[in-house]
Amino acid sequence: MLKGGALAGAAALGGNALSKAGQQLQPRAEVPHLHGAGGTGPFKDIQPGGFDPTAFATEFDRGRVSQLPSGQTLREYDFVAIDKEIEIAPGVWYPAWTYNGRVPGPTIRCTEGDRIRVNFRNGGSHPHTIHFHGFHPANMDGVFEIVDPGRQFVYEFDAEPFGLHLYHCHTTPLKRHIHKGLYGAFIVDPAAGHEPAREYVMVMNGFDTNFDAENEFYAVNTVAFHYMRHPLPAVVGERIRLYVVNLLEFDLINSLHLHANFFHVYRTGTTLEPGEFTDTLMFCQGERHVLEFEFRHPGQFMFHAHQSEFAELGWMGLFDVTDA
Amino acid sequence: MSRTRSAGLIGGSVVIVLLVGLLAFLLGRNVGLERAAPPIEELTIQRIELPQAGLVRLNLVNGGVDPVTVSQLMIDDAIWAFDIKPDATIGRLGRATIEIPYPWVEGEAHEIVLVSSTGVTFDAEIAVAMPTPQATAGWFWRLGLLGFYIGVVPVALGLATYPFLRGLGSRGINFLLALTVGLLVFLAIDTLTEALELASEVPETFETSILVWIVTLATVFGLLAVTVRRRARSGTLSPLAIATLIAFGIGLHNLGEGLAVGAALATGAVGLGTFLVVGFTLHNITEGIGIAAPLLRGEPRISHFGGLALLAGGPAIVGTWIGGLVFSPFWGALALAVGTGAILQVVYEVGRLVTRTETGGVGLWRGEVLAGAAVGVLVMYATALVVPA
Numbered sequence: 001m002l003k004g005g006a007l008a009g010a011a012a013l014g015g016n017a018l019s020k021a022g023q024q025l026q027p028r029a030e031v032p033h034l035h036g037a038g039g040t041g042p043f044k045d046i047q048p049g050g051f052d053p054t055a056f057a058t059e060f061d062r063g064r065v066s067q068l069p070s071g072q073t074l075r076e077y078d079f080v081a082i083d084k085e086i087e088i089a090p091g092v093w094y095p096a097w098t099y100n101g102r103v104p105g106p107t108i109r110c111t112e113g114d115r116i117r118v119n120f121r122n123g124g125s126h127p128h129t130i131h132f133h134g135f136h137p138a139n140m141d142g143v144f145e146i147v148d149p150g151r152q153f154v155y156e157f158d159a160e161p162f163g164l165h166l167y168h169c170h171t172t173p174l175k176r177h178i179h180k181g182l183y184g185a186f187i188v189d190p191a192a193g194h195e196p197a198r199e200y201v202m203v204m205n206g207f208d209t210n211f212d213a214e215n216e217f218y219a220v221n222t223v224a225f226h227y228m229r230h231p232l233p234a235v236v237g238e239r240i241r242l243y244v245v246n247l248l249e250f251d252l253i254n255s256l257h258l259h260a261n262f263f264h265v266y267r268t269g270t271t272l273e274p275g276e277f278t279d280t281l282m283f284c285q286g287e288r289h290v291l292e293f294e295f296r297h298p299g300q301f302m303f304h305a306h307q308s309e310f311a312e313l314g315w316m317g318l319f320d321v322t323d324a
Numbered sequence: 325m326s327r328t329r330s331a332g333l334i335g336g337s338v339v340i341v342l343l344v345g346l347l348a349f350l351l352g353r354n355v356g357l358e359r360a361a362p363p364i365e366e367l368t369i370q371r372i373e374l375p376q377a378g379l380v381r382l383n384l385v386n387g388g389v390d391p392v393t394v395s396q397l398m399i400d401d402a403i404w405a406f407d408i409k410p411d412a413t414i415g416r417l418g419r420a421t422i423e424i425p426y427p428w429v430e431g432e433a434h435e436i437v438l439v440s441s442t443g444v445t446f447d448a449e450i451a452v453a454m455p456t457p458q459a460t461a462g463w464f465w466r467l468g469l470l471g472f473y474i475g476v477v478p479v480a481l482g483l484a485t486y487p488f489l490r491g492l493g494s495r496g497i498n499f500l501l502a503l504t505v506g507l508l509v510f511l512a513i514d515t516l517t518e519a520l521e522l523a524s525e526v527p528e529t530f531e532t533s534i535l536v537w538i539v540t541l542a543t544v545f546g547l548l549a550v551t552v553r554r555r556a557r558s559g560t561l562s563p564l565a566i567a568t569l570i571a572f573g574i575g576l577h578n579l580g581e582g583l584a585v586g587a588a589l590a591t592g593a594v595g596l597g598t599f600l601v602v603g604f605t606l607h608n609i610t611e612g613i614g615i616a617a618p619l620l621r622g623e624p625r626i627s628h629f630g631g632l633a634l635l636a637g638g639p640a641i642v643g644t645w646i647g648g649l650v651f652s653p654f655w656g657a658l659a660l661a662v663g664t665g666a667i668l669q670v671v672y673e674v675g676r677l678v679t680r681t682e683t684g685g686v687g688l689w690r691g692e693v694l695a696g697a698a699v700g701v702l703v704m705y706a707t708a709l710v711v712p713a
Contacts, residue, residue, distance in 0.1 A: 089403070091395030091412075091441050209443025216398070216439060224403060312402030 044090040046223055051086060051102050053221040054230050057200045060109035060187065063116075072158075073114045079105070081124040081147075081169075081182065088207045089217050089224040089314060096181035097124055097169070103222050104203040104247070105167070105184030112162035112188050118155040122147045128177065129153070131170035132186060133286070135160050143170045162190040164269035164288045166245050179208060179249035185288070187243055190272065197239040197292065200232060204246045204254050204283065204305070204315065215250055217314045218305065224314025227303075231320035236298055238324070242291040243269070246283035254283045254315075256291075257306040263293035280306050295321040365392045365440050367414070368527045369448040370653070372436070373456040380424040382436065382448065386414040387527020393441040399426050400434055417529065428453045457589075459649050467586055467644040474585065474604035475578045475640025479571075480633040481605070482612015489613075489620055497620045499696040501678045504570065504614035505671055506700020511611075512667040514708070515577050516540065518584065519660035525653040532654055536661040543665020544672075551673065563622030566673050567615050571636040573670040574611050576663030578636065582643020583656050589648055607707040610700070611636060618677060 063075030079099050086096045086103055099105030110116060122128050127149065131142035136157035139145060147153045169182035185201050205222060206215035217224045234240055242263075246254045257280040264274035265281060269290035281289060295301065304316035366388030373381040380399070386392050393413040397406045406424045414420045428434055434450040457463040489500065516536070523532035551569070555561055561569075581604070615632050647656070679688045688694075 088443075089396050089439075091393065092439055092443055093441055094443055207443070209439065210445045216437075216443065216445060217396075217403075309401045313398065314403060 045229055046087045046090050046226075051222065053219075053223045053226040054232075056102075056104070056107075056221050057202065057232065059107060060199075060201075061106040062109050068115060073111070075108075075110050075114050075116055075159075077106070077108065077116070077118045079118050079120045079130060081120070081122045081128045083124045086181070086222070088209070088219070088222055092209065092217070094181075094207050094209055097126070097128070097177065098181050099130070099184060103181035103183075104205065105182070107185045107187060107201050107243075108167070109187045110159045110189070111193075112160050112191050114159045114188075116155070116157055116159050119152065120147060120155060121152045122149050125149055126177075127171050128169045128182060129171050130155055130167050130182075132157070132167045133165040134186070134188070141170075142167075146171055159188045161270055162188045164188075164243050164245065164290050166247065166286065166288060168247065175213075175249055178247065179206075183247045185243060185245045187269075194241070195239060197241040198234060199241045199243065202242055202244045202256075204244065204248050204256075206248050206251070206310075206313075206315075208250060213250055215248070215313070218248070218310040219314045220244075220317065225316060227317025231300060231318035234295055234319045234321045236295050236321060236324050239292060239294050240319075243288070244281075244283070244291060245288035246285055248285060251307075251310070252284070253307075254285075254310065255306045256281050256283070257304060258291075258293065259302040260297070261293055261295060261301065263291040266290040266292070295319070297321065298323050364388055364390060365442065365444045366527060366529075367392050367394075367438065367440070367446045368525070369436070369438070369446065370525075372448055372450055374428055374450070374453055375456055375458065377455075378425055378427050380426050380428055380434075380436070380450075382422040382424070384414060384420045384422065384438075385527055386416060386418050386420075387529045389416060389529075391415045391418075392444075394420070394422070394438050395441045396439040397422070397424065398437040398439065399424060417527075430454065457648065463648070464645065467589070467648045468641050470585065470589075471582050471641030471644035472637075474608065475582065475643075476633055476637030478605040478608035479574070479578075479612040479615065479637035480629075482609045482614070483616050483629045483633055485613055486616045486619065486624075486629070489616060492620065495692045497617070498678055498690065499692040499699075500613065500617040500620070501674055502693040502696025503610075503700035503703075504617045504696075505674050505678065506697040506702075507610050507614050507704045508570070508573070508667050508671045508674065508700075509697075510701050510704035510708075511574065511577050512664055512671065514704075515580055515660050515667060516664040518580055519657045519664060522653045522657040522660065526657065530654060532657050536657050536664075539658055539661035540665040540668070543662050544669050547666060547669040548672070551669070561673065563618045563620075564624060564628060566618040566670075566677060567624075567628075567632055568635065569666075569673055570615050570618070570670045571632045573663065573666035574615065574636040575639040576659070576666050578608070578611075579639035579643040580656070580660040580663055582640040582645075583647035583659070584643075586644035586647025586649070587656075589644075607704070608637070610703050610707065614700075618674065621677075 061077065063077045066074045066076070068074050082098050082101045084096055084098050084101050085093045086098070088094045096103050108116070118130060120130055127146045129142035129145065129147055132155065134157070140155050140157045142155065145153060165186040165188060167184055167186050169177040171177045183203070183205075185203055202220040204220050206218040208214060209216045219226065244256055248254045262277055262279045265276040265278065266272070267275050267289050269288070274292070281291070283289070298321045301319045301321060302316065303319065304311040366386065368385045368387050369382050370385050371383040375381055384394075391413050394408055395412070397404055404424055404426055406422050408420055408422045410420065424436075428450070430453055432453055434453055436448045436450070438446040440446070492500065519536045519540075520533055523536050526532040547569070551561060554565070612633070615636055619628075678693055
């Protein structure tokens with residue numbers, strides 16, 4: 001008998017944590033895959049100093065803020081397309097095309113009605129654009145105004161509607177430009193704001209490292225199994241808000257399943273009334289939803305794609321829930 | 325005389341010095357030939373073993389120009405922890421062993437993908453998961469028995485037809501000899517195909533398929549040289565000598581068959597069944613008849629038959645042992661190349677026997693000769709259809 005796959009191992013941990021609800025939390029080192037003694041999950045970690053998915057999950061780029069003469073808020077961003085090798089799983093390097101040297105690109109965060117100005121410079125080796133989801137004029141759509149290497153373009157539009165959106169390169173061949181890493185999340189808050197919550201951004205993605213039009217690795221926020229090695233912190237009773245965007249290429253659908261809990265679904269984040277209360281949600285490419293929930297029990301709780309294949313190829317993580 | 329020799333010596337030294345200089349220059353830096361492209365990675369998974377429940381073991385060879393680092397491993401579409409020795413980075417022509425603690429399922433298929441540091445993938449398949457036999461006495465005995473059944477028994481059965489063949493007239497004998505040529509041609513092609521197939525499993529750097537051709541030709545000409553000398557001494561080759569040559573060539577072919585069967589059993593690609601044994605028996609009986617055919621013109625002793633059966637069939641036993649325990653496609657390919665050469669040389673010898681009228685033959689364009697050759701090929705083809713390996 002094997003020492004326990006990560007799934008089985010973590011399930012055992014969850015059960016253990018439940019039975020001791022209200023008591024001490026398990027030491028994290030007991031997660032079996034960390035030892036490399038068997039089970040799913042890479043047995044090493046990525047090199048320090050590179051892209052950090054832990055930091056990324058809570059990083060919201062609000063831009064350089066100023067007031068236009070009309071009183072409207074202006075948020076300015078500088079985006080540079082850069083070719084860069086990134087570490088997508090411990091020891092595996094991928095020749096990515098990035099916005100600002102990272103995949104996903106920065107999470108743009110603004111309020112509905114803000115004026116957004118993105119100064120885009122193409123420092124890469126291929127033509128690129130930025131195509132934002134949302135209302136904007138045709139020439140701001142990042143489709144026909146191809147930005148050649150070394151050239152610049154300024155995207156300017158008003159942020160609407162409120163909700164959870166995305167941006168990505170729209171240069172052909174589309175599949176390659178998206179899959180290589182040119183995408184990110186674009187959050188437009190409602191004018192009245194949100195209830196306070198612990199917020200995480202999760203961009204679901206994957207990487208086809210041998211270029212056979214199938215993903216070898218899956219993840220949220222690029223690095224396979226990152227949140228298995230570094231669980232996301234949470235506190236019992238505290239509201240958690242997830243901004244989940246699916247940018248997975250090649251596979252038709254993706255999904256998110258939360259263990260031992262249920263969440264409210266705000267589809268595309270464009271309503272303030274939840275449309276669904278569930279623990280498993282399906283996403284097409286480009287679909288994104290805001291999820292809200294709270295934990296009733298302390299312990300380690302898994303979240304992952306409910307396509308077992310994606311889960312075991314990297315799209316799997318943990319919440320580490322402590323008592324209030 | 326000594327002047328030309330010293331001139332030659334000087335000339336030779338100059339060429340060597342220039343060559344060394346050129347190599348030093350090319351291997352040095354900045355000669356304008358550096359590769360800008362990413363490294364070309366080549367990794368061959370040479371053997372997959374399932375030594376016990378919950379453990380998969382892989383043997384790797386880096387056949388490429390550049391070192392390869394194995395960073396991740398997937399088994400059945402799941403990233404899995406593994407242990408690699410001596411190091412995750414495998415140098416040019418270097419080897420490594422990977423152990424995966426994975427609960428493989430007996431009788432089912434598993435797929436393994438290695439991912440290098442640059443994201444290049446290398447695939448391997450476990451067609452039917454079966455515990456890899458360990459080198460125990462029992463396994464040794466079973467393999468040997470199998471080799472005996474598929475090699476020695478059918479050849480001996482074929483040789484046992486000798487008393488019945490004795491009654492044949494000269495046309496019948498020529499038919500049988502031609503049949504032997506036909507079956508040998510079939511075996512030569514079959515053996516060469518096997519050799520080239522094995523060669524394709526060896527990393528390309530070793531250029532094994534070229535070696536297969538060269539070893540085949542070298543064997544043909546080497547054996548020809550031996551027999552030509554022998555013939556010059558005694559005028560002609562005795563029927564027993566020709567039968568021995570045939571048995572030797574067929575023996576090398578059967579070594580190859582043993583290798584294939586042993587390796588297939590060890591990796592679970594073929595089940596050890598009655599069907600396998602029956603197929604090989606039918607197939608190899610014809611070989612025994614082929615060995616017996618030239619003896620119809622001589623006065624063989626009974627002990628000769630035993631020796632010939634062992635010479636032709638015995639290597640199948642050795643083959644199953646090697647294939648089932650320590651199989652290397654490289655040496656396997658070369659052994660089969662020797663077999664091909666030996667068989668081709670026998671084709672020549674038996675062909676002489678049939679077609680040279682001064683040695684009692686009748687020439688090529690006779691009905692019984694052409695019919696014999698055709699029947700030889702057809703019988704081998706038909707019986708090959710029942711061999712699953």
